[in-house]
Amino acid sequence: MNDKCQQPLLPIRIGQGIDAHPFVPGRPLVLGGVRIEHDQGLAAHSDGDVVIHALCDALLGAAALGDIGNWFPDHEDQYAGIDSRILLRRVMGTLGERGLVVGNADLTIVAQRPKLAPYRAAMTEVLAADLRCPMEQVNVKATTTERMGFAGRGEGIVAFAVVILTGS
Numbered sequence: 330m331n332d333k334c335q336q337p338l339l340p341i342r343i344g345q346g347i348d349a350h351p352f353v354p355g356r357p358l359v360l361g362g363v364r365i366e367h368d369q370g371l372a373a374h375s376d377g378d379v380v381i382h383a384l385c386d387a388l389l390g391a392a393a394l395g396d397i398g399n400w401f402p403d404h405e406d407q408y409a410g411i412d413s414r415i416l417l418r419r420v421m422g423t424l425g426e427r428g429l430v431v432g433n434a435d436l437t438i439v440a441q442r443p444k445l446a447p448y449r450a451a452m453t454e455v456l457a458a459d460l461r462c463p464m465e466q467v468n469v470k471a472t473t474t475e476r477m478g479f480a481g482r483g484e485g486i487v488a489f490a491v492v493i494l495t496g497s
């Protein structure tokens with residue numbers, strides 16, 4: 330029971346996350362924890378993995394625990410260039426302490442280029458491992474915006490995540 334409004338908590342919790350970063354030359358491109366062959370990477374304080382950042386925000390949102398910015402501030406040196414999988418595993422550790430597990434996660438990456446279909450299986454495997462769930466509970470999709478907007482002009486990448494958590 331919620332101690333304020335006397336309504337029973339649902340046995341599932343839903344969360345969404347969105348992140349976007351601009352392309353810059355001279356950086357590796359990492360999406361969903363997988364190194365992607367491309368001539369540019371994403372500008373960021375961390376490794377710029379927009380997919381994992383959106384996923385972390387969805388997880389934190391579902392747990393009502395704020396957002397990635399307040400857990401891992403982008404002005405702190407300890408997070409400079411950090412592998413975003415480390416952040417994801419820390420978020421999952423926090424959820425685990427609260428008895429929460431992933432029901433499923435659905436991710437959408439919006440990028441005009443590069444083509445991401447060849448990397449989907451690898452991203453799914455990496456994310457399922459960090460989410461501590463079977464690959465069947467994780468879906469990674471990629472789409473374009475038919476050359477419209479910043480993603481369509483190839484200026485950056487945006488990622489969307491929706492997750493269901495189950496547990497207490």
Ligand code: MG
Pocket residue numbers: 348349350373377378379382
């Ligand atoms: Mg980010």
